[in-house]
Amino acid sequence: xxxxxxxxxxxxxxxxxxxxxxxxxxxxxxxxxxxxxxxxxxxxxxxxxxxxxxxxxxxxxxxxxxxxxxxxxxxxxxxxxxxxxxxxxxxxxxxxxxxxxxxxxxxxxxxxxxxxxxxxxxxxxxxxxxxxxxxxxxxxxxxxxxxxxxxxxxxxxxxxxxxxxxxxxxxxxxxxxxxxxxxxxxxxxxxxxxxxxxxxxxxxxxxxxxxxxxxxxxxxxxxxxxxxxxxxxxxxxxxxxxxxxxxxxxxxxxxxxxxxxxxxxxxxxxxxxxxxxxxxxxxxxxxxxxxxxxxxxxxxxxxxxxxxxxxxxxxxxxxxxxxxxxxxxxxxxxxxxxxxxxxxxxxxxxxxxxxxxxxxxxxxxx
Numbered sequence: 001x002x003x004x005x006x007x008x009x010x011x012x013x014x015x016x017x018x019x020x021x022x023x024x025x026x027x028x029x030x031x032x033x034x035x036x037x038x039x040x041x042x043x044x045x046x047x048x049x050x051x052x053x054x055x056x057x058x059x060x061x062x063x064x065x066x067x068x069x070x071x072x073x074x075x076x077x078x079x080x081x082x083x084x085x086x087x088x089x090x091x092x093x094x095x096x097x098x099x100x101x102x103x104x105x106x107x108x109x110x111x112x113x114x115x116x117x118x119x120x121x122x123x124x125x126x127x128x129x130x131x132x133x134x135x136x137x138x139x140x141x142x143x144x145x146x147x148x149x150x151x152x153x154x155x156x157x158x159x160x161x162x163x164x165x166x167x168x169x170x171x172x173x174x175x176x177x178x179x180x181x182x183x184x185x186x187x188x189x190x191x192x193x194x195x196x197x198x199x200x201x202x203x204x205x206x207x208x209x210x211x212x213x214x215x216x217x218x219x220x221x222x223x224x225x226x227x228x229x230x231x232x233x234x235x236x237x238x239x240x241x242x243x244x245x246x247x248x249x250x251x252x253x254x255x256x257x258x259x260x261x262x263x264x265x266x267x268x269x270x271x272x273x274x275x276x277x278x279x280x281x282x283x284x285x286x287x288x289x290x291x292x293x294x295x296x297x298x299x300x301x302x303x304x305x306x307x308x309x310x311x312x313x314x315x316x317x318x319x320x321x322x323x324x325x326x327x328x329x330x331x332x333x334x335x336x337x338x339x340x341x342x343x344x345x346x347x348x349x350x351x352x353x354x355x356x357x358x359x360x361x362x363x364x365x366x
Contacts, residue, residue: 102147143304204320246316275301
């Protein structure tokens, strides 16, 4: 079992890596999966063939060993298991997900900073990060409009040196005090993740077994205008939110079928570094999707989700996160079942509606 969701820190080619890790209740390897939509049949229709000799099993094993540092790769068996969970959930609901309608997602941002103010991301930058999320998921940079948007409901600020210096070791304690809402609410933690790791996320399939761990955390230096060179446009939060909504990395399974379980993202042998324009690492049709938000390219290289990824996120939302009117309320820290009022833009509680005036008494006739 994953203890406290600790993720090994690492780099690829000396560069920090975006990561995926279970925060509780699941094996670290299995937790990196969750974004599985069973579109292998559709992908097969695109001409994707089983891995040829130049994409050998030992190559995949080497990639798994390397990626273990960031828990971002899964075995084919783990991916298939998560796909099974998704399909079973949708089948039991007896209704398919709306094609790519997406949803308005309640968002709570938690800023965890040092007592001297280091890491205390200001309100303006928080709003810039939210704007980047909304623009990316709306197709505003390039690619598909996924239909998902993010409604900032609250910002919490916590000054705690121990949490700031080693958040992953204190993640359970911190989340138990800070997390808000249910499966439908995105809790985004802006924290210090050290030098090797950019972000971590839980996946929709994990909510049932460890609701308290659900959410996304990213290094506070990856926000727009942050100090993480090549990773300071706010796209780490976009990438990790893609996982939170069920997406795999585009390089999931390398050149092996079914890849990342999305039929319109080409196969990709391994994660990108920098911005390798024109890279084509698998024999199947299509160049590597180096501009896709679910690859590991530098922020300036990333710009899109695909229609297939939008459908995949919609399916995961329907199966694991849609909560009816739960999407309009939040729970205060320490009381996950009690609703609170939505927040107005200045973070004050939204004013209650004016009561309707009482009807005037009826006048007697004559």
